[in-house]
């Protein structure tokens with residue numbers, strides 16, 4: 001078995017350890033004997049998105065988002081074709097925002113999104129930002145799983161029809177929000193950096209299974225020893241609950 005990952009805008013969209021998500025996906029495959037191919041795609045570079053099982057894009061500051069959104073929009077048909085072919089897409093923060101209708105940044109500039117989903121994002125007034133650690137109860141196709149991460153965004157996302165999870169601690173899509181992220185079974189957009197996956201082993205495997213499904217159907221992943229991953233999760237959760 002093999003997993004092909006396309007890492008979009010790897011050189012500009014990478015905040016608070018987002019690249020760690022790629023490292024985790026790679027490692028969890030390798031530990032199971034699954035081969036991994038990771039290709040990057042920067043602005044102006046060509047990539048056949050349909051050829052990938054998993055497409056990843058990290059977060060970025062307003063400046064980076066305004067630099068690349070036109071390049072991304074040119075790829076709209078490709079992104080749609082990749083979705084039609086069964087690719088799974090993981091998006092963090094700024095990447096998540098750019099798959100919605102638009103993002104109006106802290107300077108009032110409207111950054112067009114791909115418009116694949118109905119949500120839209122406006123920067124909060126007075127440069128206010130949602131910053132801090134977050135604990136959510138994610139809904140992974142019906143399975144409730146606690147997920148922990150770190151958020152730092154000015155953008156307030158509204159019109160999310162299918163949230164990723166319910167906020168337990170932190171803000172989520174908007175200040176003091178009830179819900180966090182977007183997840184429709186094939187595209188997962190979340191505000192959680194940290195990076196997201198090292199402390200959330202169950203989520204990492206859920207994403208791997210969804211991505212492998214494109215070419216291999218339902219796969220059973222060999223269990224891994226997640227003692228350290230689970231300890232890291234538990235330590236952060238304890239810290240968050242005490243700080244509350």
Ligand SMILES: NC(=O)CC[C@H](N)C(=O)O
Pocket residue numbers: 015058059060061062065092093094095152153154155156
């Ligand atoms: N962390 C991020 O990716 C930030 C996204 C966006 N620039 C915002 O502030 O909302």
